[in-house]
Amino acid sequence: MRHTITITVENKFGVLSRVAGLFSGRxxxxxxxxxxxxxxxxxxxxxxxxxxxxxxxxxxxxxxxKLVDVIKVTDLTDSSFVDREMILVKISATEKNKAxxxxxxxxxxxxxxxxxxxxxxxxxxxxxxKIEAFIKLIKPFGxxxxxxxxxxxxxxxMNGE
Amino acid sequence: MRHTITITVENKFGVLSRVAGLFSGRxxxxxxxxxxxxxxxxxxxxxxxxxxxxxxxxxxxxxxxKLVDVIKVTDLTDSSFVDREMILVKISATEKNKAxxxxxxxxxxxxxxxxxxxxxxxxxxxxxxKIEAFIKLIKPFGxxxxxxxxxxxxxxxMNGE
Numbered sequence: 001m002r003h004t005i006t007i008t009v010e011n012k013f014g015v016l017s018r019v020a021g022l023f024s025g026r027x028x029x030x031x032x033x034x035x036x037x038x039x040x041x042x043x044x045x046x047x048x049x050x051x052x053x054x055x056x057x058x059x060x061x062x063x064x065x066k067l068v069d070v071i072k073v074t075d076l077t078d079s080s081f082v083d084r085e086m087i088l089v090k091i092s093a094t095e096k097n098k099a100x101x102x103x104x105x106x107x108x109x110x111x112x113x114x115x116x117x118x119x120x121x122x123x124x125x126x127x128x129x130k131i132e133a134f135i136k137l138i139k140p141f142g143x144x145x146x147x148x149x150x151x152x153x154x155x156x157x158m159n160g161e
Numbered sequence: 162m163r164h165t166i167t168i169t170v171e172n173k174f175g176v177l178s179r180v181a182g183l184f185s186g187r188x189x190x191x192x193x194x195x196x197x198x199x200x201x202x203x204x205x206x207x208x209x210x211x212x213x214x215x216x217x218x219x220x221x222x223x224x225x226x227k228l229v230d231v232i233k234v235t236d237l238t239d240s241s242f243v244d245r246e247m248i249l250v251k252i253s254a255t256e257k258n259k260a261x262x263x264x265x266x267x268x269x270x271x272x273x274x275x276x277x278x279x280x281x282x283x284x285x286x287x288x289x290x291k292i293e294a295f296i297k298l299i300k301p302f303g304x305x306x307x308x309x310x311x312x313x314x315x316x317x318x319m320n321g322e
Contacts, residue, residue, distance in 0.1 A: 006308065014185035016194065020178035029174055035194045036246065036309025039300065045308055082274045084284055085197065086247040088315045111286070113243045116318035123245055125272070125286055139200065144318075147167065147206055148197025149310035154249045157277035157305075 002031075003057050004076045004083060004153050007046045010069040011037065019046065019070070022063055028052045032085070034150035043071065047083075047152045076153055083153040087131055088113065090121040092142035101141055108134045119144060163192075164218050165237045165244060165314050168207040171230040172198065180207065180231070183224055189213045193246070195311035204232065208244075208313045237314055244314040246292055249274065251282040253303035262302055269295045280305060 009015045016035060023030055032049040050057070057075070064073045093101050098120075105112065105122050108130065114121035124134050128151070135143075170176045177196060184191055193210040211218070218236070225234045254262050259281075266273065266283050269291065275282035285295050289312070296304075 011190065013188060013190055014182075016191055017178045017181035017185050020181055021175075024175035024178050027174060029172065030177055030196070032198075033177065033194065033196045034308075034310040035191070036248070036311055037193075038307055038309075039296070039304055047308060082249065082282060084247065084249060084274065086245065086286055086310060086313065087197070088243065088245060088313050090315055090318065113245065114315070114317050119318045121243060121315055121318070123286060125247055125284060135200070143200055145315050146199055147195075147208060147313040147315050148199070149195040149247060149313050150197055152247065152249050152308040152310050154251055154275070154282055154306050154308050156275050157251065157280045157282070 001054055001077070002049065002051045004081065004151065005048045005050070005061065006074045006076060006153060007048065007064060007070060008038070008072040009044050009046060010071065011042050011044045012069050015069045018067055019064065022060055023048070023050060026056060026060055028060070032150035034152050047150060049151050076155065080156040081153050082156060083151045084125055084127060085131055085149050085151045086123060086125045087146060087148040088121060088123055089138060089143060090119050090145040091138055092144055093118060093120050097141055101138070104137050162215055162238070163210065163212045165242065165312065166209045166211070166222065167235045167237060167314060168209065168225060168231060169199070169233040170205050170207060171232065172203050172205045173230050176230045179228055180225065183221055184209070184211060187217060187221055189221070193311035195313050208311060210312050237316065241317040242314050243317060244312045245286055245288060246310050246312045247284060247286045248292055248307060248309040249282060249284055250299065250304055251280050251306040252299055253305055254279060254281050258302055262299070265298050
């Protein structure tokens with residue numbers, strides 16, 4: 001089963017590799033990972049998406065909690081949460097297909113972050129389904145470069161009510 | 162100096178912890194990290210922002226290139242590139258300040274991704290300056306939760322022209 005886990009950590013050397021090492025040591029691949037500062041720059045928050053046996057993931061989260069510099073571990077999987085990701089995509093554009101490419105970007109409420117005579121670079125945000133749908137539509141035009149953040153997730157406030 | 166490095170890797174166990182380990186082993190802290198799939202799901206792209214001595218960073222990138230499963234390493238620092246990040250922020254809202262909070266979100270062209278009687282959750286994207294400005298403005302209202310992606314970066318197409 002797929003798990004979305006948030007981990008609050010002290011922003012120190014080696015925390016990231018120790019956390020990632022715990023997953024890979026158990027044979028779990030990390031599908032997506034994002035790390036960014038919180039309001040307190042000495043504390044970072046990681047969002048990890050991984051897939052695996054529920055019981056073993058539970059063991060991993062228990063071990064994560066024991067790590068030095070790990071403050072809090074939350075497995076959001078059984079809660080109601082919002083998750084989002086962002087991609088930057090550089091697309092080849094010709095005179096012939098520019099209008100169509102811009103139309104797709106508009107439908108997905110993307111932002112244009114760079115333009116050249118032969119390319120557009122778009123910023124798209126959304127849940128996984130939206131991002132995948134955008135990639136599927138835009139792919140045939142020729143993707144020159146793609147850079148995708150990992151997911152970030154936050155509990156819904158009315159969770160379980 | 163601050164460095165923005167993109168690394169294309171085979172999507173396999175342990176790559177992430179080996180890459181992160183190379184930085185922490187040299188005493189570099191990773192300020193921000195994002196990993197996401199590329200068009201080919203067996204290949205992921207990481208964007209790492211770190212700060213350190215230029216010559217040592219060059220050594221680290223050389224060592225990264227030698228790692229099994231690492232396909233390509235690019236230090237964007239001396240090039241012209243676009244970088245963006247995204248945050249989800251849950252803000253406390255009262256009847257009195259709701260209008261003002263929504264106005265700030267509108268100015269930053271944020272999206273509302275969750276609402277409850279006492280909170281709003283916004284999604285904001287932009288460069289670091291914009292994200293920091295938003296946080297600074299919204300912080301006094303009371304931030305209940307924050308989740309920030311690492312940066313993603315892409316070369317500008319007219320780079321150096």
